[in-house]
Amino acid sequence: MSFLDPVRGFGVTFSHMFKKVVTEKYPEVRRPPAPRFHGRHILNRHPDGLEKCIGCELCAWACPADAIYVEGGDNTEAARYSPGERYASVYQINYARCILCGLCIEACPTRSLTMSNEYELARDDRQDLIFTKEMLLAPLLPDMEQPPHPMRLGRDEKDYYIGALTKPGTSIGAEHAKGEGAS
Amino acid sequence: MGIEEKLPNGILLTTVEKLVNWTRKASFWPATFGLACCAIEMMAAGGARYDLARFGMEVFRASPRQADLMIVAGRVSQKMAPVLRQIYDQMPEPKWVLSMGVCASSGGMFNNYAIVQGVDHVVPVDMYLPGCPPRPEMLMDAILRLWDKVMHEPLGDRRRVQMEAVEPSATPPGSIPSSYFYNKAKRAEWEQAAKEGREEQLRIENWMREHSGAALKLEGKP
Numbered sequence: 001m002s003f004l005d006p007v008r009g010f011g012v013t014f015s016h017m018f019k020k021v022v023t024e025k026y027p028e029v030r031r032p033p034a035p036r037f038h039g040r041h042i043l044n045r046h047p048d049g050l051e052k053c054i055g056c057e058l059c060a061w062a063c064p065a066d067a068i069y070v071e072g073g074d075n076t077e078a079a080r081y082s083p084g085e086r087y088a089s090v091y092q093i094n095y096a097r098c099i100l101c102g103l104c105i106e107a108c109p110t111r112s113l114t115m116s117n118e119y120e121l122a123r124d125d126r127q128d129l130i131f132t133k134e135m136l137l138a139p140l141l142p143d144m145e146q147p148p149h150p151m152r153l154g155r156d157e158k159d160y161y162i163g164a165l166t167k168p169g170t171s172i173g174a175e176h177a178k179g180e181g182a183s
Numbered sequence: 184m185g186i187e188e189k190l191p192n193g194i195l196l197t198t199v200e201k202l203v204n205w206t207r208k209a210s211f212w213p214a215t216f217g218l219a220c221c222a223i224e225m226m227a228a229g230g231a232r233y234d235l236a237r238f239g240m241e242v243f244r245a246s247p248r249q250a251d252l253m254i255v256a257g258r259v260s261q262k263m264a265p266v267l268r269q270i271y272d273q274m275p276e277p278k279w280v281l282s283m284g285v286c287a288s289s290g291g292m293f294n295n296y297a298i299v300q301g302v303d304h305v306v307p308v309d310m311y312l313p314g315c316p317p318r319p320e321m322l323m324d325a326i327l328r329l330w331d332k333v334m335h336e337p338l339g340d341r342r343r344v345q346m347e348a349v350e351p352s353a354t355p356p357g358s359i360p361s362s363y364f365y366n367k368a369k370r371a372e373w374e375q376a377a378k379e380g381r382e383e384q385l386r387i388e389n390w391m392r393e394h395s396g397a398a399l400k401l402e403g404k405p
Binding site for chain 1: 360
């Protein structure tokens, strides 16, 4: 222990004057989180605008926090919301319960439910934290049509599911990071 | 509260109101109330990378007498609830509560007899922040939304009545995400979308554009 030690200590502090600043300028500049960061959900659409959700409730069963509420409804020829027999007439995710673990998107059989990287979810009312189907559904892209409408991409739901391998609709945005799998 | 009740309404009072609210929000000292894993993220938010000092709130006060904001970070057990209430009662007015994480907001995944199902059973909450745990940016977003609310706080009861008479806007204070709020172009976009009731779709749209521009081209969108 020499009398120079305190000086050396300040030297360490002073050397930080010349180092790069690590601080993020958050509200003005938002650095993107990791590509597979679990953020708020998206309910996806087929390329013709029909909903991918078939109201099977597997996401609700997988959810460890019981944050998802689904009510299934029957598609009819007059009012068709998804290919196949059933669709979700009510779909709610309670973000006051959701722990963003991603078990629901693993359980989803049609890749209807995916997650985005959006994380700015704070609200001043618990009611506003319950996201309804209208808030969760993906926006309509140019070629899409607002359901209900008949199946445009094939005779039955099988054509949709096979077609989804090459034309995933809006799911593609949620599954892949930039440059990854876009070809 | 005091003298502001006796004064006539007018430009002077609204200017004073703005000044008072500005001073309140600009040194928003939080009380440490870390109860679980959310506290780790709260500490990270105070660290070098996220640096709450930029918002004038780097001093986490251990004494409630010096704090304006209680960040309830983590699940509140039944045994902790009276302590929480006591800390809240010891804080001087004006005071705000931010419930951080899903456990504090609603009990989260701990839907059982040991955990209070949301701290709003015990104290009034001004901002709910979901996430398990929320990342530091989410905490900063919640704080900045709370700032917006503080900036619109009425001074005195008469002013409160006056403010309530005004027609509510599509974007009430604290409803715009911070990355939109602090960017003029994006804020205008959000306000427009909120009028049409499609602000959540706007968020998904922007996210898709940012993260998979190439993928969206496949769908025929530039």
